[in-house]
Amino acid sequence: MTDGAPQAHQVSELELERRHYRSNASRRSILIAVTSTVAFVAVVWVVLVNTPGWEDVKYTFFNWEIGKDAFPSILEGLWLNIRALFFAAIGVAVFGTLLAVLRSLRGPVWFPLRALATIYVDMFRGVPVLIVLFLVGFGIPALDIFPRMDAAVWGTISITLCYSAYVAEVLRAGIESVHSSQRIAARSLGLSHGKTLRMVVIPQGVRRVIPALMNDFVSMQKDVGLISVLGAVDAIRAAQIEVAATYNFTPYVIAALLFIVISVPLTRLTDYVAARMNSREQIGGVV
Amino acid sequence: MSVLDVRNVWKSFGDNAVLQGVDLTLNNHDVVVLIGASGSGKSTLLRTINLIERVDDGQILLSGDDITDPRIDTDAVRARIGVVFQQFNLFPHMRVIDNVTLAARKVHGEDADSARARGTELLERFGLGEKLRDYPDRLSGGQQQRVAIVRAIMTDPELLLLDEITSALDPMLVGEVLDLVRGLKDAGSTILMATHEMAFAREVADRVVFMHGGRIIEAGTPEAIFDSPQQPETQEFLARVTHR
Numbered sequence: 173m174t175d176g177a178p179q180a181h182q183v184s185e186l187e188l189e190r191r192h193y194r195s196n197a198s199r200r201s202i203l204i205a206v207t208s209t210v211a212f213v214a215v216v217w218v219v220l221v222n223t224p225g226w227e228d229v230k231y232t233f234f235n236w237e238i239g240k241d242a243f244p245s246i247l248e249g250l251w252l253n254i255r256a257l258f259f260a261a262i263g264v265a266v267f268g269t270l271l272a273v274l275r276s277l278r279g280p281v282w283f284p285l286r287a288l289a290t291i292y293v294d295m296f297r298g299v300p301v302l303i304v305l306f307l308v309g310f311g312i313p314a315l316d317i318f319p320r321m322d323a324a325v326w327g328t329i330s331i332t333l334c335y336s337a338y339v340a341e342v343l344r345a346g347i348e349s350v351h352s353s354q355r356i357a358a359r360s361l362g363l364s365h366g367k368t369l370r371m372v373v374i375p376q377g378v379r380r381v382i383p384a385l386m387n388d389f390v391s392m393q394k395d396v397g398l399i400s401v402l403g404a405v406d407a408i409r410a411a412q413i414e415v416a417a418t419y420n421f422t423p424y425v426i427a428a429l430l431f432i433v434i435s436v437p438l439t440r441l442t443d444y445v446a447a448r449m450n451s452r453e454q455i456g457g458v459v
Numbered sequence: 460m461s462v463l464d465v466r467n468v469w470k471s472f473g474d475n476a477v478l479q480g481v482d483l484t485l486n487n488h489d490v491v492v493l494i495g496a497s498g499s500g501k502s503t504l505l506r507t508i509n510l511i512e513r514v515d516d517g518q519i520l521l522s523g524d525d526i527t528d529p530r531i532d533t534d535a536v537r538a539r540i541g542v543v544f545q546q547f548n549l550f551p552h553m554r555v556i557d558n559v560t561l562a563a564r565k566v567h568g569e570d571a572d573s574a575r576a577r578g579t580e581l582l583e584r585f586g587l588g589e590k591l592r593d594y595p596d597r598l599s600g601g602q603q604q605r606v607a608i609v610r611a612i613m614t615d616p617e618l619l620l621l622d623e624i625t626s627a628l629d630p631m632l633v634g635e636v637l638d639l640v641r642g643l644k645d646a647g648s649t650i651l652m653a654t655h656e657m658a659f660a661r662e663v664a665d666r667v668v669f670m671h672g673g674r675i676i677e678a679g680t681p682e683a684i685f686d687s688p689q690q691p692e693t694q695e696f697l698a699r700v701t702h703r
């Protein structure tokens with residue numbers, strides 16, 4: 173217990189000396205890190221610039237004029253990617269959770285649903301996203317049973333179908349990692365099976381797999397670029413159009429940079445969350 | 460009418476006959492303490508009463524309702540019984556107050572404000588008023604177990620089942636939990652509890668029930684069981700736990 177007023181404590185000479193040493197040491201490490209980074213970048217730069225084909229590469233991939241002209245249309249394409257990502261994320265959250273819950277059902281009554289969910293997950297985890305895009309994007313419209321929809325819509329649906337399978341597996345692992353005593357405690361209070369799942373099991377299970385889910389989201393963020401294969405004019409497609417017009421690859425580099433810019437905040441956040449969850453589980457931290 | 464009436468209950472796990480014809484009755488305000496070696500079937504008996512395990516034979520009546528009838532609503536039955544386990548099964552993702560009010564809100568349909576007010580009052584009464592907004596992992600084992608008890612009594616259960624609620628605690632923390640149980644007895648709760656705390660059993664029990672090999676070997680007042688046990692199994696068990 174930490175009750176009671178803390179006693180005034182005079183920090184010893186020894187501890188002051190240790191603190192002094194530690195702060196010097198950490199200043200020194202920062203200096204070393206900065207120096208080595210600068211040196212490394214300089215070496216790479218010098219090597220690159222002195223390669224025989226550098227002038228050509230510079231013209232073809234890092235062309236300022238062409239990049240500037242292409243930028244607005246690529247940015248507009250990126251807006252389509254972001255919208256696709258938004259709807260796919262919602263779709264995956266709903267459908268992925270549904271699949272995970274179906275796979276977690278116990279009891280013979282549920283066998284058909286459980287089996288269906290299992291087959292679905294196995295299939296969509298195995299098939300390359302690109303093939304799903306082709307089959308859904310070109311195959312389903314050809315059936316002529318749906319009203320005509322934009323290629324981007326079919327692309328978003330394809331991404332949702334694939335990622336729901338990945339996310340369902342992550343969620344299921346989380347749900348099953350919740351100890352059965354938690355279920356029993358909830359049922360003992362009179363909570364129904366559904367309420368137990370919703371209020372006790374899923375919240376705890378999801379919490380444990382948040383870093384994994386964020387990872388899936390990051391990779392979905394770049395995979396929404398694949399909808400371009402269906403002809404949707406997203407960032408990649410817009411870049412491709414510019415490339416075809418100018419015979420210069422700078423627009424691709426621009427598109428790549430834009431994808432990096434939208435994904436970096438989330439990758440950093442994912443690392444941060446994962447590190448925080450780790451540190452909460454391991455108290456202490458000298459080693 | 461008795462609050463709990465266990466009639467000739469049998470339960471096996473595979474070849475392991477864990478309950479072999481158990482009979483037990485608790486009247487209103489009774490405090491009955493189950494004692495017996497580890498593996499004698501105490502937890503299993505409590506779990507059959509709470510419908511976590513299904514009986515193989517026999518009947519269990521709760522205030523006259525046959526709760527072993529498969530047509531009964533098991534959630535409704537569980538909502539009438541309060542349970543506290545050995546391991547403090549608080550929900551780690553909910554604050555203390557939310558743990559305590561969950562069943563009132565989500566099972567009994569009490570509105571959030573009134574559940575909150577009652578939960579706060581109960582927690583304060585049991586010295587946990589400071590901890591309302593904390594998550595369980597910030598609490599000591601004794602505090603967690605007291606919260607678990609408050610959670611169990613929050614909905615005024617007809618019967619309280621306590622399964623070795625102090626076994627996982629540091630010896631220093633046992634007292635505060637047992638004090639709380641004393642308080643519940645004084646308030647008139649009907650309690651069936653398994654424990655290894657013999658001194659406590661002697662103090663609070665109206666009746667002590669000794670189990671061995673899935674049977675009730677001997678039952679009676681604390682004085683009768685602890686001072687003059689009649690059966691050899693009871694004598695042997697007590698000699699072992701009291702080092703005599």
Ligand SMILES: Nc1ncnc2c1ncn2[C@@H]1O[C@H](COP(=O)(O)OP(=O)(O)O)[C@@H](O)[C@H]1O
Nearest residue numbers: 472475477495496497498499500501502503504
């Ligand atoms: N879910 C279960 N599956 C299989 N065996 C069990 C299960 N629960 C309890 N048992 C067995 O039942 C016996 C009685 O256990 P229990 O009721 O926990 O005794 P006690 O609480 O008196 O220590 C033990 O042999 C134990 O191994």
Ligand SMILES: [Mg+2]
Nearest residue numbers: 501502503623
């Ligand atoms: Mg036990």
